[in-house]
Each structure stands twice: as structure tokens, then as C-alpha cells.
Amino acid sequence: MNVRKIGLLLLACCAVVGVSAQSTSALRINEVLTNNVNNYVDPFGNRGAWIEIYNSSAGTVQMAGCYITNDPNNPKKYMISKGDLKTKIGPRQVVLIWADGFAHHGTFHTNFKLDPTTENYIGLYDAGGKKLIDEVTVPVLAPDQSFGSPRDGVKERIVLKNPTPEAANYVENSNPKVDKFAEKDPEGVSMSITAMSVVFIALIVLYLFFKLVGKTAIRMSARRAMKAGSATTMAEAKQEADVPGDILAVISMAIYEHQEAEHDYEDAILTVKQVKRSYSPWSSKIYGLRQIPQRKF
Template identity: 30%
Template sequence: MDIRKKIIVAAVLALSLSAGAQNVSDLIVSEVMPVPDSTSLIDGYGAKTGWIELFNASQGTVNFGGCFLTDDRSDLQKSPISTLDRSTRLGPRQSVVFYTGGHNDNGTYYTSFIVRPGSTVYLVSNDGRTIVDSLQVPSDIPVSMSAAKFAHDNKARIFDEIRVSSPTPGSYNAGGSRETGAHRMGREDPHGWILTMVAVSVVFLALMLLWWLFSMLFRKKDKTPKPSRAKGLTPEVAAAISMALEAEFGSEPVAAISMALHEFLNDTVHDNESFIITINPSATSQWAQKSLGFRRSPR
């Protein structure tokens, strides 16, 4: 493999690896409710506590077992999430709630810290060092209200707006109006020229890339078999073989062989072929004979 091919293969591999596979980096800290009141969520022990909601923004399942939650940037492994619990697999576009009662040993979905107004909640990857996402709780957040992230892009992938709102634990934080792509295009590109220009360019780009890549990868020699490869096989020899075969087997096989030889000698074979023809003449050519349908050992 020459250097050019190596570069191309490396580029394709790098492209593949850089694509966002579904992993913990797809999780976001989507909502935090620090100060509960009598109407707040009750945990498994009957206590009304604050909570943290994580949301899987990807289209694949993410296992958050082994990750950490913390409100202290100097202690990223403050509240570990169990790796033994099978329920830590979070489905696409699903959310999960952690109670912030301060007792991590109460179960998988309990943190070892209590979230206070003004603090920042961090989600840390299972390496214990990489901060995946964070959400800062406003210091003046009212009782029983939550700080939540909302998405405003069409596909609800980028949760870029933090708002104080009524809590919605475990449910999707819908942004403003969820208009469809068609509505958006109708508004932004009523005559369709922008989409047309972009789409035509992308179609050309995709196919030009294919053209370029294949021109680069397989620029080398034409492997079409040349007549010189048929050493010693001349039309005269082929005719002699045909005549011998005809004398031996009749005219049908010879027609097939002649066609094959003709294609080979005239360089009209399209694909790589083995150039081996195997003919097993049948003992009888009366294919419709009833005796051929009989059992060999009648019972």
C-alpha cells in the first residue's frame, strides 16, 4: 500500500472514530431542583428532597454506571453512581432522576450531597476526571422551582438555554415551539432556492468525493486481459479444440466453449472470470424421460 492510500485509509478511519458514538458524553444535566416544599417529589424513603435530572440527548442507549455527580469541582468523585446496577442504562431521549438527600448509600439514585441554591452540579465521566456537563443553579431560585436546560434547535439536540421553571422531573424539557423542518423552511426559505442550492451542492459533493476517492485508490494500471496473456491460444488452436470437442460431445458444448473463447480472445470479457469451463456430459440427454423420475431403489 503506497503512502497515498495509507493517508486516505487513515482519513476515513479518523472520520469514523471522530463520529459521536453513543457514550456518556451524550448525557446532560438537564434539570436541578434544590429547595423542595410540601408539593415536591418524594424519594423512596418518604422524604421530600431536591433532585438532579440527567437526560440522554442521543439516539442510542447510554450506560451511566460508574459516572460521578458532584457539586464540588475540587472533588469530582464526590458521589459515585453504582456500576453494579443494571438499571443504569438510559434509553435514547430518556431521563433519570437522582435524589439529593445527602445519603449516597440509600441506593443508586441518591447522591451524597445536598444541592444548594448558587451551587453548580457536575456530571463526571466514569474516568473520574472528565466533566461531561454541568448546570449552575441560580442563587435566588425560589422554593420548589427548578433550573432546567431547554433546547431550541429543531432536533432538540443542543440544550443551550437555562431557565427557572416549574419542575418536570423525569420528563422532556420541551423548548419553545417545536416546529418541524418543513415549517422552518417555509418560513426561512419560502421559494426553496436556499434548500435547492444546498442540496444540489451536497449531492455533488458526496458523489465527487466518491469519484475522487476511487480515482485515487484505483488509479493504477488497467487490468484488462490483453490477448498476449492467452499464451499459445490463437484462433486456429481454438478452432482445433472446438472441432475435437464437437467430435467428442456434440455441438451444444462446443457452442458454449466457442462463445467463451471468442469473448476471451477478443477481449470482451467484462469481469474477472476463471476461464475454466467444466462440462459433465450426462449419460442420457433425454431429460424428460419418465425413468429419470423413478426411485433408484423402489420400495
């Protein structure tokens, strides 16, 4: 029984080690700048050579304990310190390491410098310092030029005229579909017609929807009236459901008077007289005119 438990424990340890090794193997030397004249500035205000490490996997990678070097004969030249939370690289994310020789500035400052006048070898090794994760030989570059992958994580390396520290190496500045549409419709007439059509169609759909809801509500009221016995046919039920507004006003007033504590007007009779006019008194201007004085003779 104990032997079985020990075997399972060893198997679990091997699995953890395998996952860790597989995670660090996803690291890539994504971009390098050796001749920093007017480029990125570190937190201390210095312009130095920098190395961008990219995580090409879909999971977080812990790079603490890995080694980075500029000497192929000394793979353990600089170890990335443990205990720094920033050594965890998220999926498809990057971290910038300054190759400025100022290791006392922090975890991401190496103890070696890159020489801008010659080729520079850069190697990235695992935590044991034996397995090579990635390597690159950087040629002599012009000021503020970088050398790296044209797209993040790919093995191909080229000279990049526009360095992109802590950012994607390739950014699409155009959309083929948008460019094709703009080519066919430079004045935007089709776009305007399409937009107006969408608006009008939406209004028509809303009109039909509310009309259908209104008819459905009337039918439901008519059915309730027929069930209550106040109407015998659907036509009578619909007519009963369509109660005029003046009748509703009278009923509301009567209910209000009935619910009041004091009934002072028990014998009051409310009469609602419908007035038909060919114009709206609210928009008529005659009510805003002053009356012409009459001269008496």
C-alpha cells in the first residue's frame, strides 16, 4: 500500500516537472535592441539595450530561475531572480529585460551589456541552466533599430525599423473588408442608403409589433367580457371593451367620490358633454388676441 502511494506521489511530481518544463519552453526571445539612442527609457531614466521575452503559450509561465546570457560558453551568466511577482508572464504577454549591466537595479536588469558595434549572442536557458529554450544572434543595428520576430512568437527574425517594446511586433493598420468597401463606394452613398433603410425597417417592425399587441389586448378584453356574461357576441364584447374616454372619466370621478370619507354631494349629477371642433383650441391664436374695444356713440 505504501509502495503504491509513493509511486503515485512520484508520478505526480514528474507530471508537475513536465508541465513546468513545457511552460518555460514556450518562452521566445521576441525582440532585441542593442543601440538605444532615442528609444525606450527604463524606470531609472537610462537608455540601454533591452531584450523582450514573449510567452507564446495559452497559460501563465513562471520564468523565475531561468538564465539569460550573452556568452554561449556561460549559460548561467545571469539568473532571473525568484520571488518577484512580475516574473510571471501571462498568455501572449511580454516582459522586458534591460541588458545594461546594472543588476543592482532589480530583477529585470542583467549583469552584462550588449555591444552595439558587434554581433551579440543571446541565449535563454531553463531553471537548470542546461536546456536551451531559445537563442538569437543579433547583427549590428542602426541606432534605434531592433531585431526580432515579424510576428510575436515566430522563429523567423528580421530587422524591425520601428521597435515595439512591450507591445505587439506587428499591428494591422488596415482592414481589407473596409478598404474594399471604401474603394467601391468612395462617396458613402451606399452606406447612407443602407443606414436609412435599417432605420425605416426598424420603425415599420415596431409599428407592426405595437399594432399586433394592441389588437391582442382588445381580443383578450373581449373574451373576458364574454366569459363574464356581459356580452353575447365578439362584436358586442369588442364594443364594450372600447369604452370612450368621457365615460371612463365619469366612472373614475364616481369611484373617487364614493371612496371619500365625507359625502357632501350625494345628489350631484355629473354631465360630460363632448364638444366637436374642427380645430384644436390649444393651437388657436384667437385666444391670445386682445379684444378690440367698442366705441359707443
